[in-house]
């Protein structure tokens with residue numbers, strides 16, 4: 508029986524187990540989005556997990572969602588990520604970078620720029636802009652020049668990530684950020700070739716993906732989706748049509764993986780399994796009572812090849828040792844998810860060696 512402890516060939520690398528660290532924003536980067544030594548320590552602590560996917564990282568300045576988000580669009584950022592990738596590799600780990608363009612989930616107070624999005628539709632709600640909460644702004648509808656510039660930024664970010672030694676990139680097309688905003692009817696009201704039908708709403712996602720695939724082998728590119736996800740004021744109508752089409756196109760591109768963040772009310776994983784021919788990464792919504800049993804069941808019944816864990820990886824630097832020995836898990840402290848410094852970041856205790 509296949510177990511979460513089994514290795515898996517993922518493109519040019521073999522990862523030692525089926526556990527993936529889900530991408531998690533932690534807001535610990537320096538000013539200007541520079542990755543730092545503390546981030547290096549955090550990722551190195553978690554390198555026994557089969558594959559780390561980094562926190563959402565901005566491919567261009569206008570796509571920075573929150574203060575403290577790292578970027579991959581300057582030489583300093585690239586050098587910082589190189590130290591992190593080298594650190595993770597030096598202890599036997601593997602690491603992909605999640606490229607997260609925030610689209611309308613940003614603010615002039617964060618970037619000094621008007622947020623850009625498929626359409627000038629302001630999301631409901633507020634975001635943290637540095638000193639307090641502010642309402643979202645109405646974003647600028649992306650012109651064809653902006654569409655090209657942002658696509659070029661994704662390409663440049665991918666080149667930088669690979670040059671920095673990351674093992675690959677994951678395009679973030681989930682959770683209400685830019686690429687998801689193109690897929691969803693309520694954030695994309697365009698009447699040109701990027702809006703309306705599933706083919707049109709998926710067009711920009713696929714254009715960005717294809718541009719990235721010109722500089723990265725397909726085995727080093729993954730993508731994340733969250734069908735029916737409501738986060739960041741997303742409301743999808745034709746989920747079946749949108750994601751059936753998108754997945755049929757992904758099948759033609761031989762990617763490293765498709766990462767599905769399962770959402771309440773829609774079993775995105777089962778939906779993807781029926782349609783996707785490659786490696787699937789499952790995330791969330793499976794309950795935590797018998798984690799090992801859940802992992803093994805999902806993998807041995809071929810529901811997914813890999814399984815990503817977010818909060819458990821955040822709170823347990825030695826997650827694999829705990830899974831393997833049946834030890835208790837530290838609970839994640841949400842009050843420090845997005846704070847600064849080492850507290851709630853690199854100071855979660857490891858198992859005591861007796």
Ligand SMILES: Cc1cc2nc3c(=O)[nH]c(=O)nc-3n(C[C@H](O)[C@H](O)[C@H](O)COP(=O)(O)O)c2cc1C
Pocket residue numbers: 529530531532533562563605607679681682731768790791792815816817818819844845
């Ligand atoms: C603190 C925190 C930050 C997150 N940031 C991101 C992110 O940057 N990109 C992303 O795709 N998902 C992000 N997520 C969602 C997680 O990747 C994951 O889907 C979610 O935590 C559910 O998995 P879990 O039940 O194993 O925690 C974040 C979640 C948490 C708790």
